[in-house]
Amino acid sequence: MGEIWKVGEIMAVGYGLLIDYEFCSGCQTCEVACKEEHDLPVGKWGIRVLDDGPWQKNDVDDEGKNFNWNKIPVPTDLCDLCADRVKAGKDPSCVHHCQAFVMKFGTIEELAAELTKKPKQVLWVPRG
Amino acid sequence: MEYKNDLGKPWRYEEDGFTVTRTSMWSPPGCHPVGCGLKLYVDKEGKLDHVEGDENNPITKGRLCVRCLALPDYVYNPSRVLYPMKRDPKDRGKDAWERISWDEAYAIIKEKRDYFAQTYGPECMAVFSGTGRSGGIMCQEMAQKVLGTPNACYTQSGFACYQPRSAACSCVLGAYYPEIDYAGGLEGGYDNPEYVVPEVIVVWGKEPLPSNGDGLFGHVVLDLMKKGAKLISVDPRVNWLTTRSEIQLRVRPGTDAALAMAWCYIIINEDLYDHDFVDQWCYGFEEFKNRINDPEKGITPEKAAEICDVDVAKIYAAARMYGKAKPATIAWGLAFDQNQNGNQAGHAMLAIMAITGNVDVPGGQIIGEVPADMGMESEMAAGAGGAQIEKADGAWEGDSTDVISFGGIGDETAQGGWEGIGEELTQKTIGMDQYPLYCNNIRMAHADMMLDALLTGEPYKVRMGWIQSTNLLSPTCCAEPSKWYQGLLGLEFCIATDVFLTPSIQGCADLFLPIQSCAEKDDVNMTHYAGSPVMVGAINKAIDVGEAKSDAQILVDLGNILGSPRIAGRYTTGAEYTSDNRAVIAGMDIRALGDVVYYQRGCNYRKYEKGLLRPDRKAGFLTNTGRVELYSTAFEANGEDPLPYYSEPAFSPRKDPVRGEKYPFILTTGARTYAFFHSEHRQIPRLRELNPNPLLEINPEDARKIGVTDGQWVEIANEFGKAKFKARVSPIVRAGTVHAQHGWWFPEQEGEAPNLFGVWQSNCNDLVPNHYNSKLGYGAPHKCMSCTIRPLNENLDADMSMIWEKFGKLVK
Ligand code: SF4
Ligand code: SF4
Ligand code: SF4
Numbered sequence: 001m002g003e004i005w006k007v008g009e010i011m012a013v014g015y016g017l018l019i020d021y022e023f024c025s026g027c028q029t030c031e032v033a034c035k036e037e038h039d040l041p042v043g044k045w046g047i048r049v050l051d052d053g054p055w056q057k058n059d060v061d062d063e064g065k066n067f068n069w070n071k072i073p074v075p076t077d078l079c080d081l082c083a084d085r086v087k088a089g090k091d092p093s094c095v096h097h098c099q100a101f102v103m104k105f106g107t108i109e110e111l112a113a114e115l116t117k118k119p120k121q122v123l124w125v126p127r128g
Numbered sequence: 129m130e131y132k133n134d135l136g137k138p139w140r141y142e143e144d145g146f147t148v149t150r151t152s153m154w155s156p157p158g159c160h161p162v163g164c165g166l167k168l169y170v171d172k173e174g175k176l177d178h179v180e181g182d183e184n185n186p187i188t189k190g191r192l193c194v195r196c197l198a199l200p201d202y203v204y205n206p207s208r209v210l211y212p213m214k215r216d217p218k219d220r221g222k223d224a225w226e227r228i229s230w231d232e233a234y235a236i237i238k239e240k241r242d243y244f245a246q247t248y249g250p251e252c253m254a255v256f257s258g259t260g261r262s263g264g265i266m267c268q269e270m271a272q273k274v275l276g277t278p279n280a281c282y283t284q285s286g287f288a289c290y291q292p293r294s295a296a297c298s299c300v301l302g303a304y305y306p307e308i309d310y311a312g313g314l315e316g317g318y319d320n321p322e323y324v325v326p327e328v329i330v331v332w333g334k335e336p337l338p339s340n341g342d343g344l345f346g347h348v349v350l351d352l353m354k355k356g357a358k359l360i361s362v363d364p365r366v367n368w369l370t371t372r373s374e375i376q377l378r379v380r381p382g383t384d385a386a387l388a389m390a391w392c393y394i395i396i397n398e399d400l401y402d403h404d405f406v407d408q409w410c411y412g413f414e415e416f417k418n419r420i421n422d423p424e425k426g427i428t429p430e431k432a433a434e435i436c437d438v439d440v441a442k443i444y445a446a447a448r449m450y451g452k453a454k455p456a457t458i459a460w461g462l463a464f465d466q467n468q469n470g471n472q473a474g475h476a477m478l479a480i481m482a483i484t485g486n487v488d489v490p491g492g493q494i495i496g497e498v499p500a501d502m503g504m505e506s507e508m509a510a511g512a513g514g515a516q517i518e519k520a521d522g523a524w525e526g527d528s529t530d531v532i533s534f535g536g537i538g539d540e541t542a543q544g545g546w547e548g549i550g551e552e553l554t555q556k557t558i559g560m561d562q563y564p565l566y567c568n569n570i571r572m573a574h575a576d577m578m579l580d581a582l583l584t585g586e587p588y589k590v591r592m593g594w595i596q597s598t599n600l601l602s603p604t605c606c607a608e609p610s611k612w613y614q615g616l617l618g619l620e621f622c623i624a625t626d627v628f629l630t631p632s633i634q635g636c637a638d639l640f641l642p643i644q645s646c647a648e649k650d651d652v653n654m655t656h657y658a659g660s661p662v663m664v665g666a667i668n669k670a671i672d673v674g675e676a677k678s679d680a681q682i683l684v685d686l687g688n689i690l691g692s693p694r695i696a697g698r699y700t701t702g703a704e705y706t707s708d709n710r711a712v713i714a715g716m717d718i719r720a721l722g723d724v725v726y727y728q729r730g731c732n733y734r735k736y737e738k739g740l741l742r743p744d745r746k747a748g749f750l751t752n753t754g755r756v757e758l759y760s761t762a763f764e765a766n767g768e769d770p771l772p773y774y775s776e777p778a779f780s781p782r783k784d785p786v787r788g789e790k791y792p793f794i795l796t797t798g799a800r801t802y803a804f805f806h807s808e809h810r811q812i813p814r815l816r817e818l819n820p821n822p823l824l825e826i827n828p829e830d831a832r833k834i835g836v837t838d839g840q841w842v843e844i845a846n847e848f849g850k851a852k853f854k855a856r857v858s859p860i861v862r863a864g865t866v867h868a869q870h871g872w873w874f875p876e877q878e879g880e881a882p883n884l885f886g887v888w889q890s891n892c893n894d895l896v897p898n899h900y901n902s903k904l905g906y907g908a909p910h911k912c913m914s915c916t917i918r919p920l921n922e923n924l925d926a927d928m929s930m931i932w933e934k935f936g937k938l939v940k
Binding site for chain 2: 023025026027028029031032033035036037041042043053054055056066067068069071088089090091093096097098099100101
């Protein structure tokens with residue numbers, strides 16, 4: 001890794017976060033891990049877990065899986081992809097602590113390849 | 129992409145100017161003993177800088193929930209109290225505390241305890257506890273070993289948390305509480321060749337992801353889903369797991385016994401049961417079958433559909449799906465306890481697990497091994513280290529509520545009453561006359577009877593109280609907290625231990641003893657209070673903060689000062705004490721455990737074949753007949769029906785339609801959030817921000833009917849009390865049912881009485897009465913009350929910037 005890191009800049013270019021929202025439980029660990037890592041005060045966030053739902057689906061057609069409720073974590077403008085951690089060879093704090101192991105950090109290319117392997121994933125590239 | 133990780137690092141190491149201590153976290157802050165792996169990063173000044181998840185923990189593997197991530201904000205919170213304080217009992221409720229030394233605090237305790245014990249008899253003292261904190265499970269030890277009173281008391285009406293289930297386990301199963309087997313005790317976890325991934329996991333009356341209830345690390349359910357396990361949910365309320373379930377049975381609150389009996393009906397009558405297991409290991413199958421099929425007391429799926437208000441086809445589908453899966457496992461939860469009919473629901477549940485052959489098999493229900501009698505083979509399950517346990521004096525002084533939650537073993541009485549306080553004093557326990565099974569099963573006074581004693585002085589006056597690490601007035605661990613407040617104010621002297629000045633302490637205590645957080649002490653975490661063979665972890669000390677002491681250190685100090693025969697001269701440090709009483713399960717002392725940090729206990733499956741469920745090492749279960757008692761002789765001996773039955777919740781609108789007109793909404797409480805452990809964490813801004821206000825979930829249909837919009841404040845009320853909440857209009861609750869969050873108080877509000885940090889503002893437990901227990905004294909209607917709802921015009925929203933101002937600047 002590291003070929004696209006620009007030396008001396010705390011900005012990860014060419015990297016992203018891949019999140020499997022089929023299994024994201026909405027535990028909010030990513031939110032608090034980020035706030036602790038970056039010492040963010042109340043009111044500011046590096047990532048937010050948004051709700052898709054909850055609303056009732058048609059019971060019969062959906063084989064009893066009767067509610068649509070997905071948790072979709074979205075990095076904010078403050079997300080720097082944990083540049084300092086990554087440079088030190090660590091994974092981003094949200095990725096490390098995610099209770100459902102649904103977050104991956106990597107180059108856009110590798111994550112895009114992962115994205116083809118299963119549905120219900122989302123690839124975020126907060127820095128360009 | 130691969131990153132550096134810390135796999136294989138020692139328990140303590142240096143990294144980038146930090147000293148890193150690996151530890152297995154538990155209490156305080158409270159948590160069910162899950163023992164998640166933490167790395168505590170301490171800077172050159174000896175301050176905790178930040179926390180990370182330890183990837184070496186075999187179960188959590190680096191994952192953490194929000195509460196441990198925010199541990200520095202808890203440890204260095206500006207409102208934390210770091211030294212002992214006293215206050216004149218005349219000034220209760222006032223901010224009139226005076227800082228004192230530990231020596232002075234201990235001298236006061238000795239003087240008071242000796243005075244009360246000598247003047248009125250030691251039973252006039254009582255120790256009150258709550259849930260999920262290390263001090264809570266030391267309640268009996270503080271009462272019986274140290275103060276010498278039998279009256280330890282978990283204050284929740286009917287012990288409506290775990291004990292109703294635990295009593296059913298003792299009486300029916302003759303084993304510890306059966307939890308889902310997630311390979312927690314096996315090296316390699318899910319990949320261990322001995323382990324089998326369950327085909328079906330039933331999550332029944334439990335929300336394990338946020339609660340981690342009973343030591344079950346909730347996200348293992350999600351791990352197993354990814355490995356192919358299918359889910360069935362039984363819950364009136366929608367949560368994330370229910371949305372991923374094949375079937376959700378949204379039962380009417382409080383009707384679990386009927387549904388469980390209907391499952392038994394289908395499994396038995398459709399021959400989905402394990403004949404070998406039933407023939408060899410069960411007692412009373414014919415009687416049980418007859419009861420299930422009884423035209424009056426039995427429950428057919430059709431009858432259950434009517435009672436539970438769910439589709440009968442779904443009941444059939446769910447029971448068949450479970451009955452045909454091998455192995456299948458059930459995570460059962462608090463809904464069984466917060467219900468007067470819970471013993472019966474538990475009975476039927478244990479029958480489901482047993483007759484399908486899922487007890488103590490890989491991927492089924494795992495149960496803990498029982499220590500052998502003195503002189504018997506004393507080998508615990510051979511864990512990773514192949515530990516051999518030699519018990520020093522034959523009686524394992526397991527101090528957990530669960531370890532001692534066994535009925536029927538004569539050990540304690542053989543030693544002359546609980547903890548050697550003598551038979552006569554033991555018999556004076558409040559509630560012993562009426563509820564001997566309850567009191568003996570957990571070595572405690574009966575909660576509702578204790579409240580009566582506090583209020584009336586009958587059967588005798590309780591004069592000195594000890595609030596052990598619980599904030600009972602906040603709606604967590606008692607029913608009708610306003611009455612408990614009155615009762616506690618009647619005490620002549622009251623001591624309390626905690627991390628923060630809670631409403632309970634501000635209102636009622638005269639002496640405050642500050643306790644250490646999990647980062648500040650050497651201690652031991654026993655997953656699931658040692659009730660499941662999962663993990664024993666070391667809590668490794670990393671920092672010092674103020675003058676706080678650990679619960680165990682206070683116990684040992686006072687044991688020495690008061691001359692407790694089981695402590696004085698035997699221990700000088702709390703760590704020595706927990707070493708002997710908890711680390712022993714791992715077959716090592718606390719320092720050796722500290723080095724390995726996590727010790728997996730190994731799983732001996734089918735222990736009933738090997739004699740490992742009985743101290744006499746005979747095959748079978750620890751019941752009167754040695755078998756799983758589908759017909760419970762223990763229930764029968766205690767005056768309860770030996771077979772399960774359904775009874776309608778006392779306050780359901782269906783039971784009393786006239787009252788139902790007045791209080792038309794079924795009120796449930798107690799669902800867990802990620803942000804808080806019960807009444808804790810309200811003063812941690814980064815956690816409070818996740819859930820700033822107490823919420824009442826209400827169905828859109830109902831909200832429209834009564835004119836409430838999302839975010840509006842409302843008042844819920846019934847004949848017992850009232851409380852204010854912010855409405856969250858959502859279809860996740862059934863029409864006709866509302867859910868109120870529990871545990872609320874407002875550390876940012878005025879602390880002095882009568883406000884007491886706003887503890888009466890959103891106190892849902894004030895709507896729940898005492899004395900609505902089962903025949904055996906168990907359970908309370910926290911999840912099946914009813915109320916009316918009134919929209920409010922006022923806005924009580926928390927001001928998060930004020931909370932950040934007040935609690936955001938850490939004191940390091
Ligand atoms: S990558 Fe780092 S900065 Fe971005 S959301 Fe995750 S923790 Fe926050
Ligand atoms: S930590 Fe993981 S599981 Fe939890 S909300 Fe964030 S992405 Fe979802
Ligand atoms: S579950 Fe308990 S031990 Fe685990 S991270 Fe959360 S608070 Fe800490």
